[in-house]
Amino acid sequence: MSRPAHRRPEYRKINKDLFVLTYGALVAQLCKDYEKDEDVNKYLDTMGYGIGTRLVEDFLARSCVRRCHSYSEIADIIAQVAFKMYLGITPSVTCNNASRNEFSLILDKNPLVEFVEELPTGRSSLCYCNLLCGIIRGALEMVHLAADVTFLQDRLKGDSVTEIGITFLKKLDEKKYRRKK
């Protein structure tokens, strides 16, 4: 065998599965610790927030994104750069309102649920991937953007797609808009 071990495809798969499996074990553990779905969801969001505040530095260092001038650009970067870098997927982005501060990321594929067929019995309100919402929220806050991030639709709950909604709460500094013009 001349190829180094870590480049062999089967071992790359192990590495890819490591995060997904660990996440699954975490959710399972939280379901043991908390009876209510809302509590598990909240906990996942809080953990995600903690991760997001640190992940954003890693992201900015590795992606060299330029300064954004609109929420729409930010949503695009989250979907096309961040999701691609960390999860290997590119959700599509839609804007949901005229004021252009509400966006949706539609996840066609979701690696986090690769080994999950359905939600456990009695856990119909569980937002399995809620960590993602927390991560996005934490990362945005570190770049001084307040946002609400929640799951609007979830395939695991029977919806046709998985949709993450991002609502930006604070206006970007208006001076930046004027400078662009």
Added chain:
Amino acid sequence: MADPALFEFLHTEMVAELWAQDPDPGPGGQKTSLLVLEGMGFRVGQALGERLPRETLTFREELDILKFLCKDLWVAVFHKQMDSLRTNHQVQAPLRLPGTLLCPQGTYVLQDNSFPLLVRMASGLQYLEEAPKFLAFTCGLLRGTLSTLGVKSLVTASVAALPACKFQVVIQKL
């Protein structure tokens, strides 16, 4: 494909959160948190073991299994090989019933001089007390993978100076 950094971020957050929410700050509570982390690592190790390519599942000897952990598994999970593997077999003498053989208990010491989950923390003796929390999950991971390979074991870890650590694997013969 999930970026390797994601696992490290998740692991760090898990360690921090499981510690923070513990109502019992004394040694009893700490032990529970370590057990929880180890248990999660075990589940993941079992699942990873099931995903290994078929040919790796036929090992001639116990030592081959340990070498596999040090090379292939460690590279797949941590992108580096284990730095050293030592054996330290102890022969135990259980009840001497007629016809029983002495059962050797395989003990292996796996040393990683630059364990990735400790590297970001510090180097030297600072945070030595915190180190065990960052090793519990990986101990479980080793134990879980061994379990899928048909080996029952006890895995513990020790740190003399960050980021080097040793994993002690004691094979339990049934």
